[in-house]
Amino acid sequence: MFLRFFGRLSASLLVLLSALWACLALWYQLPVPSALKIAAAVLWAGFGLVAIALLWRGRAARALLSYAVGFAMLMSWWGTILPSQNREWADDVARQLIAHVDGSVVTMQNVRNFDWRSDTDYTQRWETRRYDLDRIRSVDVALSYWTGPAIAHTLVSFGFDDGQFVTFSIEIRKKRGESFSSIGGFFKQFETSLVAADEHDILRVRTNVRGEDVYMYRVSLPQPAMRSLFMGYLDEGAALVRAPSFYNTLTANCTTIVYALAKHVVPGLPMDWRLLASGYLPDYLYDVGGLTAGYSLEALRAQGRITDRAIAADKTPGADFSQAIRQGLPGTGATP
Template identity: 35%
Template sequence: MRLLAHVGFSVLLLLGTAWLVAAVLLTGGGPQGPQPWRYGVAVLLLSLVGLTWWRSSSRGAALSVLVGLCAFVVLWIRTVRPSTTRDWAPDLVRAARADVQDSRVTFHDLRDFRYRGTTDWDEAWKSDTYDTRELVRAWYIVEPFSGFEGAAHTMVSFEFSGDRFLAFSVEIRREPGETYSVLGGLFRQYELIYVVGDERDLVQLRSNHRRDDVYVYPVRASQERTVAFFLDMVRRMNALHGRPEFYNSFTNNCTTNLVRHLETVSATHVPYDHRTLLPAYSDELALALGLIDTDVDLEETRKRHHINALALAAQGRDDFSLLIRGRAPAAPLNRTRAPAGSPPGSSPRSAPSPR
């Protein structure tokens, strides 16, 4: 029993000390890495914990010092504030915003880049207006990351009548030279941004240039609920301009934000389990909750909605969004909006899922 208590204390002390050092070195850090003074502070804190344990020969004393130091660092962390005015990476230098008037939503700074590679593009930003009365359905997009089992980026895209699509991507707002790390995302290194734009930008970048697998799933929801989800995302996007937030790898990331929007506008409760922590499996959870519009099992659903081959064939095409769904442009005479409250898939313009 004494051995078990000793092992438990040692593990607790080790984990607490590791968190303390990581917090001091990483909190609020930028692309340049930890400043030299942080290493000095980390060494000082480690010395205080180690000396207390060695000189007092008391586990309780060492643990008390560690808890006190962690509490002090937590207070310091709370003084690190997010910003909207840093020197941002060129593809994130603008943040979308929108004006809402009745059913019409006018977006500014929508991203509409055209890529030749992941770091080579023609920059373009635009403004456009969308009418929520013409919102047909939502699409859930999953991009599993290559080389890391379970990790993924998730997005949502909204389809409007007239074959118009608008994608929302919740991301870190990088500074030049900055790259994402899960650990950095736990220590206030990145601000949160809602990137909004054309699927030829947000989807094609991932499928055709990063060459990650991309799955585009039709969402099962009424038109009324889809509109509520869309407007809730617009409200949060706008709110970040006045009250910026830090991205958090576990609690404030792409998937957790989509879950909050869903739970805000519906009675659906999304359990917080490995499928939200590891969003490459989030399509499995969405299917279990009845949120993906399909009549087949998970394996077949993934097969039908894997869009990479279609995306490569559609590269650079103006009708990219239709082609990745295996569809042709709707005939003008058939563009009749589904009645309010009816499932988006019941629209006469709805086409079969890509196979």
């Protein structure tokens, strides 16, 4: 008796969860007006509830078979939804990174260097820049917080001994007029974009325009590992040019892809829940010995907050943005 009850309960939960997923999938991907999306979701919810009701009335085989066939048909449709390169993209992700490597010199096309006045008012600039991989001297991780301590956007910035910096950011490739949705990120709403940008663009837009709180940490890596990580980003960019892929809020986001690249540079990096709760990435890096030694995590966090320095740089004519935000940053040697 208990086993029968437990089996029905387990099957009911499975149907309930899959029906919830199906309703959201229909809402985010069914190519019809909103009213028809709602109708489709309501019908599927009713389908799931009927299956559960039949299950508890002793008609388990009929209920589960009917639901399984329906769900299989839904998954067949889901498999036809493929990522695309050809949509009406938002301006800031309209172009893709193209890189050419000649020995140690990398020529990167479509490096973004927008001048942002607001999220909707900006001057577009896409530039071609050259970087000598033999001259990489630093790797900094920046975390941009906008909704509490657990969620942050991860950016990785490379510094060169000639004073250049370039920042890589894995982002959603949103369409014109579209905004980010963490739930939509589970349901093929966005493709993935790799943005390479000037720090005055990609960090300043977060601190000075969007009002996000940004922290920067110097990462301890030997120069060959820095170079390998840089090349990993170029490989990721080339892969996205060859074949688009969907962004996923859980499995293919800004932090999990950084980890996937980094574990090829530093073998044996442990998987950790803080790679999913990206706001706690600095805690993870500190625990694996990846941040500047000789400081507590609290000190690194306090001195790594660049928000006020970024805002102040705007008020100082001629200020070097990248140098200004690093004043007092542990590991850089730049005193405040």
